[in-house]
Amino acid sequence: MGLLKRVKELVVKIIVRKCTPADIIDLQQISGETFRDTFGPVNSSENVEKYIKESYSFDRLTQEINNPDSDFYFALANGKIAGYLKVNVGDAQTEDTGPTSFEIQRIYVRKAFKRHGIGSKMMDKALTIAKEKHCSPVWLGVWEHNFPAQALYQKFGFKQTGDHAFILGKSRQRDLIMSKKI
Numbered sequence: 578m579g580l581l582k583r584v585k586e587l588v589v590k591i592i593v594r595k596c597t598p599a600d601i602i603d604l605q606q607i608s609g610e611t612f613r614d615t616f617g618p619v620n621s622s623e624n625v626e627k628y629i630k631e632s633y634s635f636d637r638l639t640q641e642i643n644n645p646d647s648d649f650y651f652a653l654a655n656g657k658i659a660g661y662l663k664v665n666v667g668d669a670q671t672e673d674t675g676p677t678s679f680e681i682q683r684i685y686v687r688k689a690f691k692r693h694g695i696g697s698k699m700m701d702k703a704l705t706i707a708k709e710k711h712c713s714p715v716w717l718g719v720w721e722h723n724f725p726a727q728a729l730y731q732k733f734g735f736k737q738t739g740d741h742a743f744i745l746g747k748s749r750q751r752d753l754i755m756s757k758k759i
Contacts, residue, residue: 589654589693593662593702596649601638604649607661608633611685615723616745624746644669650702652686652695659690662699664706671718672741672754679703679712684726696729704733707759716756718743730755 596604609629617625631637641647646669652660663683665671670680681703686695707715718741719726735755743750 589690589695591659591693591695591698592653593650593698594653596642596651596661598639598642600649600651601635601642603651603658604638604642604661605633605635607651607658607685607687608638608683611660611687614688615685616720619722620745620748624748627746641669646670647682648706650699652690652699654690654693654695657690658687659693660684660686660695660699662703664703666710666712672716674714674716674756677712679707679710679715681715681717684717696726697732700729700733704759713759714756715759716754718752718754721751721753727753727755733757 612629612633613625616628641663642649646667647663647665650662651658652662661683662681665680665682666678667676670678671682672680674680681700684696684699684703686699704715707713716738717730717735719730720743721740734757736757737753738756739754741752741754743752
């Protein structure tokens, strides 16, 4: 590969923008794709596809995006959707962690865009939103076998504070709860 081509690949302009209901089809597509890429290699396709069908249906995502306590964001790399972020406050949180807590429910990056700082950019956005809303602690759940994600969260100062079950079809899995005060 030529040096110029390699340099162009390394220069990635990343923008994080809020999703609107008009983005649901793109959100549905990236949600399924990134979930499949993360969990598909080590889970039955039946369990993964059932989860995607239920959790990322058009109606379910429409309901979530219209919830005033949840927000979705796309990470755009050179104008292409490279990842997405979902954050929750109040009753939209998946665990009762207190009235001022802030959940980062989903950070997913497409395979082709990994290692370009996109996960870090989305984490920066999430932490900025939490600060603007005067929320603390910030918490998230991460699959116990997703070591790259855990490393990213640790880099941002998150520490394991608990765990909970994540049900994927007929499979019971373990998510680590990680949090930090801001």
